[in-house]
Amino acid sequence: MxxxxxxxxxxxxxxxxxxxxxxxARKARVDPLHLVGxxxxxxxxxxxxxxRATYDEExxxxxxxxxxxxxxxxxxxxx
Amino acid sequence: MRxxxxxxxxRDPALVAxxxxxxxxxxxxxxxKQMLGLxxxxxxxxxxxxxxxIAAAAMGLDDLGHSRVLYGCLEPLGSDxxxxxxxxxxxxxxxxxxxxxxxxxxxxxxxxxxxxxxAFTIAIEACVGGSVxxxxxxxxxxxxxxxxxxxxxxxxxxxxxxxxxxxxxxxxALEFFGPPDGExxxxxxxxxxxxxPQQMRSRLEEQLETRAPSVAIHWDVWDPLRRRTAEGAVDxxxxxxxxxxxxxxxxxxxxxxxxxx
Numbered sequence: 001m002x003x004x005x006x007x008x009x010x011x012x013x014x015x016x017x018x019x020x021x022x023x024x025a026r027k028a029r030v031d032p033l034h035l036v037g038x039x040x041x042x043x044x045x046x047x048x049x050x051x052r053a054t055y056d057e058e059x060x061x062x063x064x065x066x067x068x069x070x071x072x073x074x075x076x077x078x079x
Numbered sequence: 080m081r082x083x084x085x086x087x088x089x090r091d092p093a094l095v096a097x098x099x100x101x102x103x104x105x106x107x108x109x110x111x112k113q114m115l116g117l118x119x120x121x122x123x124x125x126x127x128x129x130x131x132x133i134a135a136a137a138m139g140l141d142d143l144g145h146s147r148v149l150y151g152c153l154e155p156l157g158s159d160x161x162x163x164x165x166x167x168x169x170x171x172x173x174x175x176x177x178x179x180x181x182x183x184x185x186x187x188x189x190x191x192x193x194x195x196x197x198a199f200t201i202a203i204e205a206c207v208g209g210s211v212x213x214x215x216x217x218x219x220x221x222x223x224x225x226x227x228x229x230x231x232x233x234x235x236x237x238x239x240x241x242x243x244x245x246x247x248x249x250x251x252a253l254e255f256f257g258p259p260d261g262e263x264x265x266x267x268x269x270x271x272x273x274x275x276p277q278q279m280r281s282r283l284e285e286q287l288e289t290r291a292p293s294v295a296i297h298w299d300v301w302d303p304l305r306r307r308t309a310e311g312a313v314d315x316x317x318x319x320x321x322x323x324x325x326x327x328x329x330x331x332x333x334x335x336x337x338x339x340x
Contacts, residue, residue, distance in 0.1 A: 039130050040128070040130060041130060041234075042234070042238065043234055043237075045230040045231075045233060045234040046130075046230065046231060046234035046235070048227065048230055049134055049227045049228075049230045049231035049234070050130040050131075050133070050134055050231075052137075052227045053130075053133050053134040053136075053137035053138070053227070053231075054130065054133050054134075054137075056137065
């Protein structure tokens with residue numbers, strides 16, 4: 001059981017119509033985009049606003065969001 | 080007109096349309112942005128989600144920063160309309176009545192975010208597209224930051240909110256743009272602004288993908304400096320906070336004595 005009595009499989013940050021988006025950013029053109037966090041929002045517009053508000057503390061030259069569900073995983077931790 | 084070329088205290092006649100100048104408009108945008116930022120910040124722990132809390136705080140910081148930039152444009156414009164009365168009279172702050180009192184409902188936040196914040200951005204676009212160089216240069220960056228305010232407001236608006244704050248926000252946005260044949264239109268005609276009230280209204284409708292609701296505006300009682308028809312002013316607590324009076328209440332006694340000297 002995890003924190004608050006939730007099992008790792010039962011915990012979901014997303015509720016209702018909200019969708020989880022992964023946030024990627026990089027500081028320089030030569031850097032690769034890397035995962036800086038995630039936001040939950042019902043649509044991409046709001047997810048962009050949330051990503052910018054939440055992760056804008058650094059001088060990124062690029063920021064992008066991707067629906068977490070759209071990421072095709074070849075394998076995951078524990079598999 | 081070049082940034083910094085204007086002697087302090089002198090006005091270019093082109094910037095003064097009747098008794099309301101471009102500086103008056105810029106001060107109105109600045110005061111409204113300051114109040115918008117403050118009201119956003121009040122929701123930084125009350126919004127419906129953690130992300131919305133953070134967005135409220137971030138947008139509040141943005142708008143407070145924008146107001147500082149706008150206040151900084153007043154001197155290069157050649158006239159600063161701020162007088163001593165701003166230290167003692169809440170009604171001297173040129174904010175729309177929508178910001179007079181703290182918002183009690185999330186719907187009020189959303190309507191302000193979607194409609195009024197966008198209306199102020201459109202007025203800034205009109206300044207950036209106009210002939211005054213100091214505004215062209217200093218205000219441009221705001222438009223990029225405001226893009227995210229707009230996305231936030233539009234998305235929440237699409238999720239549906241109550242009608243009353245929406246109607247009030249539209250009414251006050253149209254009042255803010257000014258009467259169709261007033262000083263703002265004259266500034267537009269002179270090229271100082273790239274849009275007049277009618278163009279700003281159309282732009283707002285286009286941005287929000289809807290027609291403005293039918294509202295009756297009594298231009299005969301419209302205050303051209305505060306750009307509103309309603310009487311009243313910002314609440315005393317907020318006014319005290321803006322003037323730093325609330326801060327003094329919490330100052331240690333020694334510091335209070337020193338500041339009184």
